[in-house]
Amino acid sequence: xxxxxxxxxxxxxxxxxxxxxxxxxxxxxxxxxxxxxxxxxxxxxxxxxxxxxxxxxxxxxxxxxxxxxxxxxxxxxxxxxxxxxxxxxxxxxxxxxxxxxxx
Numbered sequence: 001x002x003x004x005x006x007x008x009x010x011x012x013x014x015x016x017x018x019x020x021x022x023x024x025x026x027x028x029x030x031x032x033x034x035x036x037x038x039x040x041x042x043x044x045x046x047x048x049x050x051x052x053x054x055x056x057x058x059x060x061x062x063x064x065x066x067x068x069x070x071x072x073x074x075x076x077x078x079x080x081x082x083x084x085x086x087x088x089x090x091x092x093x094x095x096x097x098x099x100x101x102x103x
Contacts, residue, residue: 001044003101005059006037014059014098024092027063033096035059041103048103057103061096068092 002015008023027033038057041048048054068090076085 001101002042003038003057003059003103004040005035006039007035011039014101016098016101019064019095019097021069021093021095023094024066025063025094025096027094029063029065031063032099033061033063035061038103041101054103058101059098060100060102061098064095064097066092066094 002013004011004013006012007025010023012020012022014020025033036053036058038054038059039050039052041054041057048057050057069092071088071090074087074089077083
C-alpha cells in the first residue's frame with residue numbers, strides 16, 4: 001500500500017515505515033503529524049485517485065529530526081565586467097517516518 005501526498009509544494013510517494021525528508025514542518029521531534037493533502041492511495045489493484053484530493057485520505061507520521069540540507073552554491077558572473085558574486089543557501093528540512101495510511 002502506498003500514497004501520494006503533497007507537502008511543502010512537492011509531491012511524495014510514501015509507504016508505511018518509510019523515512020523521508022520534507023520541507024520544514026512546525027512540529028517538535030517525536031510529535032505526530034497528519035498529512036491530509038492526499039492525491040492518490042493505491043492498495044494492490046485498488047487505486048483511489050482524488051479530484052484533486054482523496055476524501056477522507058490521511059497519512060500519519062512521526063517527526064524524527066529537524067536539520068539543514070547541504071549548501072547550494074550560487075555564483076553570478078559577468079564576463080569582462082569585473083563582477084563576480086558568490087552566495088550560498090541551506091534549506092531547512094524535517095525528517096518524518098510514515099506510520100499509517102488511511103482513506
